[in-house]
Amino acid sequence: MNKEKMEAMLRKSRYQFLKEKKEEIDDVVKSLLYFIEKETREDYDVIYRFFHSLKGTAGTLNLINLSSIAEKMELLLVEKEDAYPLEDKVIALLVKGIGQILLLVEEGLEGHVVEEKGKKSEEEIFEISLREITTNVNYTGKILIVDDDISLLNFLEDLLRGHGYEVMISSNPEEAMTTLKIESMDLVILDIVMPGKSGFDIHDYVVEEKIDVSVIFLTGLQEKNVRYKALRDGVDYFFQKPIEPNELLSRIEGIMKKQNKKTLEIFTDELTEAYTRKFFAKRFEEEKHRHERQKKSLSIAFLDLDYFKKINDIYGHIFGDEILKGFVEIIKGNLRNYDEVFRYGGDEFLILFPETTGEEAYEIVARIRKSVQERKFTSIEEKKDVIISFSAGIAMMAEEDLSMTDLIKAADAALYVAKENGRNQTIYEHGKMKKRQKRILVVDDVTLIANLIKTRLAYLEYDIEHAKDGEEALRKIKTFQPDVVLLDIMLPKIIGTEVLKRIKEDPSLKKLKIIMMSAKNKEKDIVQSFQLGANDYITKPFSLEVLEEKIKKVL
Secondary structure (H helix, E strand, O other): OOHHHHHHHHHHHHHHHHHHHHHHHHHHHHHHHHHHHHOOHHHHHHHHHHHHHHHHHHHHOOOHHHHHHHHHHHHHHHHOOOOOOOOHHHHHHHHHHHHHHHHHHHHHHHHHHHHHOOOOOHHHHHOOOHHHHOOOHHHOOEEEEEOOOHHHHHHHHHHHHHOOOEEEEEOOHHHHHHHHHHOOOOEEEEEOOOOOOOHHHHHHHHHHOOOOOEEEEEEOOOOHHHHHHHHHHOOOEEEEOOOOHHHHHHHHHHHHHHHHHHHHHHOEOOOOOOEEHHHHHHHHHHHHHHHHHHOOOEEEEEEEEOOHHHHHHHHOHHHHHHHHHHHHHHHHHHOOOOOEEEEEEOOEEEEEEEOOOHHHHHHHHHHHHHHHHHOOEEEOOOOEEEOOOEEEEEEEEOOOOOOHHHHHHHHHHHHHHHHHOOOOOEEOOOOOOOOOOOEEEEEOOOHHHHHHHHHHHHHHOOEEEEEOOHHHHHHHHHHHOOOEEEEEOOOOOOOHHHHHHHHHHOHHHOOOEEEEEEOOOOHHHHHHHHHOOOOEEEEOOOOHHHHHHHHHHHO
């Protein structure tokens, strides 16, 4: 990330952080007054958490004076934790400290307004093209950040997204543990001190459940024994708040390089050194999410060597293997540094073209074809030169809401046309791609209800799947990619309202429509569903005709 972008991100995050802290100060003052009068642990914790989080996040955002005052107040509270009632001198120091913090916050907000005049717009600074972020697989990865400090969460999310990572955030340790169980993450960044469960608790859960994920700890605690315990427990790195952003980025990049090196060894075809079909699924989902965020084109090409079986029959499989290896070398030699080639099976290959139209992909495949035609493969045994050719089909994901399977089918259909037309050619039929069927996921522990719904909606040609509990629903939402979820409230494992909440917290699922189903018809249950983001609500028992109309309405 360049210096200008980093400074812009810091300015934006500082402003948001200062606004939040100004709003919090009123509550902290009230808690201090209540604590002086009643000496309750709850009020003490509110004041302590305010100073503790302020110290770490302000330092990370280069608000050094704020961080310094907050640290002094935190140490004072720790020293006087059990010294009730507080001495007048201590009370005066706490009041003075909060006053100094308020002044610095207000000065910072005023300074931000002046500083922003004449600066580039946020859109100009944060518009990052695919080519600038780099799509090399050594720098990608999914990261979960868990911290009860919302300001720091937002800053780290912006920082890591700006560096090309896929990021999820959570301020709830219990929710984070569930996410780690059902989502495949490359790295989790954990605060140590959080309400309910600590970072150590989450790390213990990762170890017990044998979840394969790297772990970085963050903390504002100064005690060395905390650091020693974390390292003994096997965390990958330990950061003391305040955090230096570039140091954190460097450490994450190092972890990701190691992980992706292992991943590439697993997902690289041993013969051709193209990536594997399984790895294509992972990379496609990453690029699809980028495509949806940036509204850029995404294309694939399906390539098949012409008459390859005859080459194997005439010249033998060893020579055939040399053809396959040479073919991949030619493909790689004509791709850009962010295009990737995958062996789909046998003599079939896929090329992933991020931020590329179908027409642009067609031109690249044309370059590959020219290089293939110029390359001679010599059979030593037969003492004969062999020239190969290939057929190709191209499909582009533009505005269509297509899955990986849909796009591959479209490219395969174009490939079929190329073969039918005589082979040794590329087909791209723009605009002729068939849009996929609408998909519905029925989430209900009663299989009979799911079957009734399937039967009723069959004539509308919906693609329908069934999940019998909340955990299965969250998995199938990721793999099946439905347009509508019919979600029962009373579910095993994870209840429907919690599933709804997690769906609405995931930015990648913002287009997903939810219809809640329940025998509970109390007004508070219906209101809660709509507050959580449901698109509609139907009470059991219900008419299948009514359900059909509700589905048509949300679609």
